[in-house]
Amino acid sequence: MVRIRAEMKGGRPRIAGAVIEPPSSGPPIREIAPAPHPETRPTKRAVTAPLIRGQPIPRAAYSIPEFCEAFGISIRTFFNLRHEGKGPREIRLGRRVLISVKSALAWARQREAASAAEGTDTNGDLRQ
Numbered sequence: 001m002v003r004i005r006a007e008m009k010g011g012r013p014r015i016a017g018a019v020i021e022p023p024s025s026g027p028p029i030r031e032i033a034p035a036p037h038p039e040t041r042p043t044k045r046a047v048t049a050p051l052i053r054g055q056p057i058p059r060a061a062y063s064i065p066e067f068c069e070a071f072g073i074s075i076r077t078f079f080n081l082r083h084e085g086k087g088p089r090e091i092r093l094g095r096r097v098l099i100s101v102k103s104a105l106a107w108a109r110q111r112e113a114a115s116a117a118e119g120t121d122t123n124g125d126l127r128q
Contacts, residue, residue, distance in 0.1 A: 061091060061098035071108065086111075 067088070068075050081087040088107035091098045099107075 059101055061100045062104060064097055064099070067099045067104060071104070086114075 062070060064078060065075060068078050073081075078087060088099050089103040091100060
């Protein structure tokens with residue numbers, strides 16, 4: 001008994017396969033091959049912003065993931081620092097939490113001063 005695999009997609013089943021000659025005499029056997037997937041549909045193009053002439057506008061604030069990436073810390077470390085009261089000052093705009101560039105730089109200077117006072121390097125290694 002020969003089983004035929006059919007794929008259901010949308011409306012009616014699609015059967016894919018090829019007929020091959022059997023090694024012995026008899027009726028041809030149908031070999032089932034996987035059905036090719038249709039080409040991917042083109043997606044809508046992303047809307048690009050128009051080109052702006054002149055100097056680019058400097059960044060005013062970071063989101064939490066952007067801040068963590070810029071300062072090389074994990075998001076978990078950011079929230080741990082915030083819980084301990086050692087995080088940067090935040091701006092809340094509705095549901096969004098932003099960190100201004102000014103407060104981010106002040107936070108970095110404060111953390112450098114705190115690590116110098118503890119007698120550690122900026123890498124966290126003890127000074128000799």
